[in-house]
Amino acid sequence: MNERISVTILFLLFWTLNVIADDGHTLWLRGQSIGPVKIICSKSSASINIAKQELEKSWHGTPGATLVLSIKSDSSIKGDGFKLGSGKIEAKTDLGILYGVYELLRRQQTGEKIIEEMSNPSYDLRLLDHWDNLNGTIERGYAGNSIFWRNGNDSLTVTEHDKKLWQEYARANASIGINGAVLNNVNSSPRMLDGKILKKVQAIADVLRPYGMKTYLAVNFSSPAVLGNLKMSDPFNAEVIEWWKKKVEEIYSLIPDFGGFLVKANSEGQPGPQDYSRTHADGANMMADALKPFGGIVMWRAFVYSPKEKDRAMQAFSEFIPLDGQFRDNVIIQVKNGPVDFQPREPFNPLFGAMKKTSVMPELQITQEYLGQSTHLVFLATMWEEFLQSETYQEGKGSTVARCTDGSIFRQKHTAIAGVSNIGLDTNWCGHHFAQANWYAFGRLAWNNSLTSKNIADEWIKLTFAQTPPDKIGSSIFSKNWTEKFLGPVKTMMLESREAAVNYMMPLGLHHIFAGDHHYGPGPWYAPNIRPDWTPPYYHQADTNGIGFDRTRTGSNAVGQYHEPLCSQFDDLKTCPEIYLLWFHHLPWDYKMKNRRILWDDLCYHYNAGLQQVREFQKVWDRIQPYIDSERFVAVQNKLRRQCLNAQVWNDGCLLYFQQFSRRPIPYDIGRPMNNLDDLIKSDMKRR
Ligand code: GCV
Secondary structure (H helix, E strand, C coil): CCCHHHHHHHHHHHHHHHHCCCCCCCCCCCCCCCCEEEEEEECCCCHHHHHHHHHHHHCCCCCEEEEEEEECCCCCCCCEEEEEEEEEEEEEEHHHHHHCCCCHHHHHHHHHHHCCCCECCCCCCCEEEECCCCCCCCCCCCCCCCCCHHHHHCCCCCCCCHHHHHHHHHHHHHCCCCCCCEEECCCHHHHHHHHHHHHHHHHHHHHHHCCCCCCEEEEECCCHHHHHCCCCCCCCHHHHHHHHHHHHHHHHHHHCCCCEEEEEECCCCCHHHHHHHHCCCHHHHHHHHHHHHHHHHHEEEEEEEEEECCHHHHHHHHHHHHHHCCCCCCCEEEEECCCCCCCCCCCCCCCCCCCCCCCEEEEEEEECCCCCCCCCCCCHHHHHHHHCCCCCCEECCCEEEHHCCCCCCCCCCCCEEEEECCCCCCCEEEEHHHHHHHHHHHHHHHHCCCCCCHHHHHHHHHHHHHCCCCCCCCCCCCCHHHHHHHHHHHHHHHHHHHHHHHHHHCCCCCCCCCCCCCCCCCCCCCCCCCCHHCCCCHHHHCCCCCCCCCCCCCCCCCHHCCCCCCCHHHHHCCCCCCHHHHHHHHECCECCCCCEEEEHHHHHHHHHHHHHHHHHHHHHHHHCCCCCCCCCCHHHHHHHHHHHHHHHHHHHHHHHHHHHHHHHCCCCCCCCCCCCCHHHEEEEEEEC
């Protein structure tokens, strides 16, 4: 065998092995250097050194090229932003250099042009909220246990393995611009502030710091009483105020760059200032005063609702609008994207743009609590794009949620955005390989809230699935074949996936019709003897007359919380977008839709369309098999099978249940149910 043939065989063998196994642990950071780079940089620091290492590890530019990294005072660069140019990256801060390096490497690996360009972050604070409990479990976590906390005798020991994982985690976050993490559940244990636990927080903070990630904690409002043995936790009580001051001093003595607190108060049974007849502002300000000398912030959640009110969707607005202007300038009100709770589709929360004198930050949910958890393939960037680009009209046309929260319209002291993390100990971090795309998308949108979901999907697929080594350097690094047979179809599938989930779960504005409290499968029938706003019938209101929640001016008047012309638009059936129809209106089953179908028929067609879409995703995936390693191929194939079975259950459960009220046939040209309603009610979707 001549030498050339044996080299080719060796290469092919390596190539095949490379294509065979990939557990997904390296996420979108798979690029290996294709040649040396000469780095010129007069500065050295932990973050700059990481930037240099990243360049050496993953350089995809011309081999032997020179890159100059320089710190400049330039007023056009904001915060940790940077200027990219041919052969140079300029920034005001070391972190700016690091973010610039990640951007450059991303562009090299995706074949995107590298031109003179400025990149400033949309939000100063770009955070992941971990709902991780001290015993290692994760509330609404679907990818294994916590990477930070565990049970057992060694729960507070910090191993080399822990540190390696935290470092990988910090690197992944820095690569997409995320610069902070709340390390624990908003349903927070008072123990979180115990000295021993804080030592572990310090160890985590030390690993995250060089990557520009600050550490934050979710705190329990009753900590002074429960942990500090005080008689109460009243924010006006001198001892309570002193307790928080001392606790904050202790934290900063361990973690000098500690970010601050996240608080869920007087919400879903959590304690709060209202327990002492104080307001949210009283509670938040007391903590803010303790944090202020150290530069810390309070993120106070507006996720509040009580069973006594007639419409859960209205309560955050009703409680918080009267407090606008009363919060200290280091308080940010954290508001979920929709007015109910991370549903597959909701209109935006009317608080956005309406609280004009207070810093307000969006809270998105990356973990797919209500969107098929880690079983369904649902790319959330389309949903977040829809939300960020929603027009609030608060300051005239162009007052999108994005512009109302990123400082473009209101002079917020702080701009911030948070995403509830989908990360756990699973090897691939997120449970589903495609759920990594949601982590990635959150970071990219937090950095630039005008990115399109299409571009984000494109980048992520190239970084995550393109096979190394690339064909060529430059703009045509991806072969025509790969682009047509893999990139195109997979991107289309991702971009359609959220609408598919809305179709087979809750089309036309339906919401919160999940079974039990696991929030996975359908349960429009679920109505045990608990507070009504925790049961689906409260939301769908189906009866023989019709279906939907009447939030019009003559109903709960939730439409009144939106700025004109939205208020009238949502109120009027002629102008209400059909995607929100049953969110705002209770309508008869024979209501005529814009496409001339009656509502019942249209509902059936939507459910069926969702099911058919997932069946198509299966075909797309099977066709791309030659272009992907077998490990990830099989894992996703199996998940898609379960997603199809689940979509069938959603279709059957919802249609058979609602049919009891509509008393009409399912249109005969679409598939018939395959499950019996009684069986579905009994199983309550426990088998996923
Ligand atoms: C952390 C929903 C979830 C809860 C979550 C809550 C919140 O109700 O189901 O698990 O609690 O939102 O955001 O506080």
